Amino acid sequence: MWCQSCKEEYEEEDAGTCKECYEEASETEEELKREIEDLRSRLHFLRLPSPTLDAAAAPHADLLLHAIPSCSGAGGDGDAAAAAASSVRAPETPAVPAHRVILASRSPVFRAMLENEMEESRSGIIKIYDVSYDVLRAFVHYMYTAEALLDEPMASDLLVLAEKYEVKHLKAYCEKFITSKVNNDNAIAHYAFAHRHSAKQLLEASLSVLMENMSTLADREEYKELVEKDPRLIVEIYEAYLNRQVNTAAGKDTDCCCRK
Amino acid sequence: MWCQSCKEEYEEEDAGTCKECYEEASETEEELKREIEDLRSRLHFLRLPSPTLDAAAAPHADLLLHAIPSCSGAGGDGDAAAAAASSVRAPETPAVPAHRVILASRSPVFRAMLENEMEESRSGIIKIYDVSYDVLRAFVHYMYTAEALLDEPMASDLLVLAEKYEVKHLKAYCEKFITSKVNNDNAIAHYAFAHRHSAKQLLEASLSVLMENMSTLADREEYKELVEKDPRLIVEIYEAYLNRQVNTAAGKDTDCCCRK
Numbered sequence: 001m002w003c004q005s006c007k008e009e010y011e012e013e014d015a016g017t018c019k020e021c022y023e024e025a026s027e028t029e030e031e032l033k034r035e036i037e038d039l040r041s042r043l044h045f046l047r048l049p050s051p052t053l054d055a056a057a058a059p060h061a062d063l064l065l066h067a068i069p070s071c072s073g074a075g076g077d078g079d080a081a082a083a084a085a086s087s088v089r090a091p092e093t094p095a096v097p098a099h100r101v102i103l104a105s106r107s108p109v110f111r112a113m114l115e116n117e118m119e120e121s122r123s124g125i126i127k128i129y130d131v132s133y134d135v136l137r138a139f140v141h142y143m144y145t146a147e148a149l150l151d152e153p154m155a156s157d158l159l160v161l162a163e164k165y166e167v168k169h170l171k172a173y174c175e176k177f178i179t180s181k182v183n184n185d186n187a188i189a190h191y192a193f194a195h196r197h198s199a200k201q202l203l204e205a206s207l208s209v210l211m212e213n214m215s216t217l218a219d220r221e222e223y224k225e226l227v228e229k230d231p232r233l234i235v236e237i238y239e240a241y242l243n244r245q246v247n248t249a250a251g252k253d254t255d256c257c258c259r260k
Numbered sequence: 261m262w263c264q265s266c267k268e269e270y271e272e273e274d275a276g277t278c279k280e281c282y283e284e285a286s287e288t289e290e291e292l293k294r295e296i297e298d299l300r301s302r303l304h305f306l307r308l309p310s311p312t313l314d315a316a317a318a319p320h321a322d323l324l325l326h327a328i329p330s331c332s333g334a335g336g337d338g339d340a341a342a343a344a345a346s347s348v349r350a351p352e353t354p355a356v357p358a359h360r361v362i363l364a365s366r367s368p369v370f371r372a373m374l375e376n377e378m379e380e381s382r383s384g385i386i387k388i389y390d391v392s393y394d395v396l397r398a399f400v401h402y403m404y405t406a407e408a409l410l411d412e413p414m415a416s417d418l419l420v421l422a423e424k425y426e427v428k429h430l431k432a433y434c435e436k437f438i439t440s441k442v443n444n445d446n447a448i449a450h451y452a453f454a455h456r457h458s459a460k461q462l463l464e465a466s467l468s469v470l471m472e473n474m475s476t477l478a479d480r481e482e483y484k485e486l487v488e489k490d491p492r493l494i495v496e497i498y499e500a501y502l503n504r505q506v507n508t509a510a511g512k513d514t515d516c517c518c519r520k
Contacts (some may be wrong), residue, residue: 001272003277003281004275004277005278005284010278012261014278015262015264015275015278016276016278016282017282018270018274018275019276021263021266022276025265025285025289029285032292036296036299039296039300039303041429042406043299043302043303043306045366045406045429046307046308048361048365049365058361060360060361060374099320099361101321101359101362102361104319105309169301169302169305
């Protein structure tokens with residue numbers, strides 16, 4: 001008989017669906033495609049012009065964000081004295097313009113900062129510590145567009161920033177990207193990173209890779225460093241490994257019992 | 261043989277697809293569903309809290325929009341003198357708060373108004389003429405959420421407003437809704453409305469319904485009204501009808517030639 005989809009002949013043992021189900025599936029596919037079209041058009045409408053791309057796109061900006069990289073010697077405290085000092089010390093990189101309504105709607109941390117009588121709300125100047133200018137720009141760009149151009153370092157830096165300002169959507173977006181890059185070479189580093197930033201999906205993915213390569217784990221340089229720095233994390237890897245072994249053994253036993 | 265989708269038996273003449281195509285289609289469906297999930301989550305992120313639902317949701321509002329219904333006697337000119345007068349006459353309905361950055365990004369008309377030194381930009385007060393308070397609220401709500409609860413009168417009023425302020429996405433959204441409601445009873449009204457507001461999809465849909473009911477067209481009250489008010493529109497209906505008849509006849513002739 002003939003396949004209605006690829007138009008080729010096939011034998012009975014290669015049969016897929018009946019005509020009715022084929023037609024239903026085609027309709028479903030069309031419906032899903034229409035829904036995607038509709039969602040894309042709504043996204044395009046809701047997407048805002050990013051003030052990071054073009055200063056002229058931010059004529060109503062009521063905030064200026066300054067990136068203070070960790071190497072600049074500034075602390076991460078963000079207190080009023082430091083804020084006052086910033087008006088004297090010229091920032092090394094240009095400020096990134098933004099709008100209160102956008103930052104407040106995307107981040108509960110910015111919302112609290114801007115809706116209470118805090119220094120940042122009064123001055124309209126927010127200093128973002130321990131971050132490079134490029135990462136800050138990407139962060140602000142995401143707030144307006146829900147889009148980011150990622151590589152691994154950018155995804156890690158943005159995840160940290162997203163966690164700090166509680167931008168859940170961006171954190172999940174970065175975590176998904178990093179998770180897709182986990183391999184045997186970087187699994188220890190990603191495992192430790194995921195631990196520090198409560199990234200559950202990344203933690204599970206890197207733990208899974210580590211457990212598949214337990215025989216070479218202790219030879220790795222990153223392993224030795226982590227033993228020095230945070231041995232509890234190493235303990236957790238061993239615990240997870242042992243747990244899995246016990247479960248696998250129990251599974252086999254049950255399997256054996258069932259077969260008896 | 262057995263259908264892999266509904267699990268029921270079927271005969272050869274009811275065959276749909278081969279196994280390979282069935283599996284490919286299932287994968288495609290899964291992919292489309294994942295894409296929908298992703299788009300929905302991005303939409304949820306980009307959607308802004310509507311200032312029309314809760315005044316507390318608009319703490320950084322820098323605009324106030326006033327609905328001036330056409331029955332209030334105000335003109336539709338929006339000139340400076342009328343704007344000045346508004347500060348004396350208290351508005352009858354509450355103002356709708358909004359943000360410059362949002363209105364400017366959704367509408368080129370608001371953008372021009374707010375980015376040039378116009379009265380509205382200076383005062384932060386925009387009067388929206390010939391519109392009810394409810395329609396204005398729905399209009400502003402859409403600017404923040406890309407969502408509107410429509411019935412036919414609301415869709416018509418919003419379409420007019422969307423056309424005036426060049427909010428293409430909202431205009432298309434309303435037009436699609438009204439088009440889905442076209443029937444023999446309202447086709448003349450919708451046809452005239454579509455003409456006035458350059459709504460091509462609605463125009464074609466109502467014209468199509470009208471042409472299917474040409475024999476009763478001239479008996480309708482709305483027809484007689486339109487002949488009085490704008491006879492050119494009636495002429496266009498007849499022209500389209502004649503055109504279709506000629507094309508159908510030509511099609512039949514070609515059909516005959518081909519068969520010879």
